[in-house]
Amino acid sequence: MKKAFVFLICIFLLVGCGEKEKPTSSSNSADNSSSNQNTNSNPTEVDPDVGKYDVDFYLFHLSYCEHCQEEMAWIESIKNDYPYLKIHTYEIDTSKEREEIYNKVREQMGITSDYVPLTIIGEDFYVGFSESKGRKFLRNVNERSKKDYCDVVGTILEDGDVQACIEHNKGFFVK
Secondary structure, three states, X not given: OHHHHHHHHHHHXXXXXXXOOOXXXXXXXXXXXXXXXXXXXXXXXXXXXXXXXXXXXXXEEOOXXXXXXXXXXXXXXXXXXXXXXXXXXXXXXXXXXXXXXXXHHHHHHOOOOOOOOEEEEOOEEEEOOOHHHHHHHHHHHHHHOOOOOOOHHHHHHOOOOHHHHHHHHXXXXXX
16 A cells, blocks of 8 residues: 555656546445545645535445455545545445435436445546556645535435536646
8 A cells, every 4th residue: 555655656756746637436335435536645836726625525436346445445545634535435235225326326427337446535536456557646636625516426326416517627637
């Protein structure tokens, strides 16, 4: 885990913090954690607006999925650095209710893939996990934490107006 963190810091230093990408994520309603755009421990030192708003990160996963376990470990490694990141994880093979939520979210967001891990942040979604996706997730989270955005999955779970939520976010991020 420490090697992965050191690797992320090295990549950040080589690439710089000007690159903007949209990540998404998902999580279980019982889990909360934090995440940030930069791999350093205090992104607000880079941009004082980072962290003004909470960001919901949803992760749909399976208990036996290797990539899902990698993403869960990654989340565990970064969560303390991002107090504004609210992580919601749904292990979809443990209950019919969680599987139904997964299917409802995919249907209403127009996600045709049924692979996991599925990460959703706002209206952005990502299938699979890698270190580079983790960096995208953090950039997305940090950008969203600067402005009031609409939580699409939260809106779906509350049977709200998903299209209005997506419209609210239009032009906010570019994947």
